[in-house]
Amino acid sequence: MAKKEPILILKNVNKVYKGGNTAISNINLTIQKGDFICLIGTSGSGKTTTMRTINRMIEPTNGEIIYKGQNIRKVDPVKLRKKIGYVIQNIGLIPHMNIYENVTIVPKLLKWSEEKKRAKAKELIKLVELPEEFLDRYPSELSGGQQQRIGVIRALAADQDLILMDEPFGALDPITREGLQELVKNLQENLGKTIIFVTHDMDEALKLSTKIVVMDEGKVIQVGSPQELLRNPANDFVKKLIGEERLLQARADVTTADQIITTRLTGGLLQGYKPYV
Template sequence: MLTFQDVSKIYDGGKKAVANMTLEVEKGEFIVFIGPSGCGKTTTMKMINRLIEPSNGTISIEEENILDKDPVQLRREIGYVIQQIGLFPHMTIQENISLVPKLLKWPVEKRRKRAEELLGLVNMDSEYLDRFPHELSGGQQQRIGVLRALAADPPLILMDEPFGALDPITRDSLQEEFKKLQQSLGKTIVFVTHDMDEALKLADRIVIMRDGEIVQVGAPDEILRQPANEFVEQFIGKDRLIQAQPNIQTVEQIMNPEPITITLEQTLSEAIQVMKNKRVDTLLVVNEEQKLQGFIDIEIIDQSHKKNTLVKEVVDKNLYKVEKGTLLRDSIHRILRKGIKNIPVVDKNQTLLGIVTRANLADIVYYTIWGEIEPNQSAG
């Protein structure tokens, strides 16, 4: 799909921003470039759509040298998403999304229909089409920036730190949303970031750069387990030790398969009794079919017991959950760095399967260092 062959970028004075890069990107692959500031990752990306012209070597898309194409036409055939989003404030959301299709002279009806289809991909309905960017939240605006890059259905999309300016919660949610979108659409993505957690979460392969050169290329797990040198080890960070444990990769391998639950129809008095008996301060709420509905904790009960009597009247549906098969490293990040107490694990039908807790992770740390316990025997 995308090939670099001995590509360099040399500025006046002989400084090499990128040096003799050779790399092949497969169709449908999510490639993330990462490295310290000034390593050449953004320069590499901008050479793909000729915002920066390569000094030497060949960059090919579908075996065609990009230098043989008109640069304006080339850019219209490649999606591009940047951190600053770059929506035009005087244009409606439909006009912003349809910018490239308009340049390609798509009919008006076709452009509107395409914009409506794309909004549906990110759970935004057609009422947003006639709004203006200032009427949207930061996360919604960034979604529109991504949809604009998809509008003309390009096979290749470039993304330059697109989520860097967002708050952590919105950023996490957009990362997950976009990864699912990429997998469903089969687009080839070249993504630049300085955030290793983001790279590990999104990438099929990570390209680590330093001083204009590729230091290591590999799948996230491969890089975690077999860093090429001391620079890569330091760049990854010591705190990711447990992510590199080769025998433990997904949440179901360490979850407690018997989470403490309460049903919607039970009373708050019963919930308090369960908490006392099990010595916990939070219960997961399920329906009769064991589908996860939310949670209640002692604080919710304390604030509402005088005016409510049933669990279904006070259940908090706003909780983070993951599906079976989710990589453990993503849950580790949530629990250890964002202060989440635990993460329910569900199947595709939202049936509750188990829960990952801080105690589970403590067992993993012990197992990684000493190797003397089975991690799935945690009491949770």
């Protein structure tokens, strides 16, 4: 059987700004369809820069990025962004447009029929467990968690296979964040989407990802599954980022990342809590 082509390949990608400031250096990543990739590192490590080169919001200085077999430099940036979903921390919903109009921005640009747009919006809002009548509301009428759910489905509205998520839950309270993490993981698994997710939160990375990419000073330090990082951190930087408590739990034969996260939830307060947010 023929080997499947990766959905995304980054080959020796660099970004050097004027004055010689190197944001990212020799980034090499191969991402398969259906992967949930978490980019994690300290502030300034190059996570968001790496992500934004993928949809050409930042143009790399050199190197190649291949999306679905095509070098993205040969694709018009606007057309490329219509093919790749994007979710940001502050959501970016347009306040004077109702939820339906926000969700169907890209389908409208793609000239979908009104019937097709309406059907997709109804389908998606059910997926994130919000009532259909919310489509007629405006962003200011929704809670922060509800708005973030809309931001997620807007990224799915044009059936893009690849979704970029830049610290989408960083501004939310822990309980709302927990519910949205579960939601995104379930959507990703059920819809077969490929997600690249930037986070500062190691528990979030361990919980969500199939593969974690640890970055520092613009370079990739280690790539591996949550279990691989817990069992075999590459160096002291990775050990510090993971944290001594998690590493001790891994050595004590706690077999899954989920178990390690669960043991860290004080008194089990978040377990089984599925808020309507």
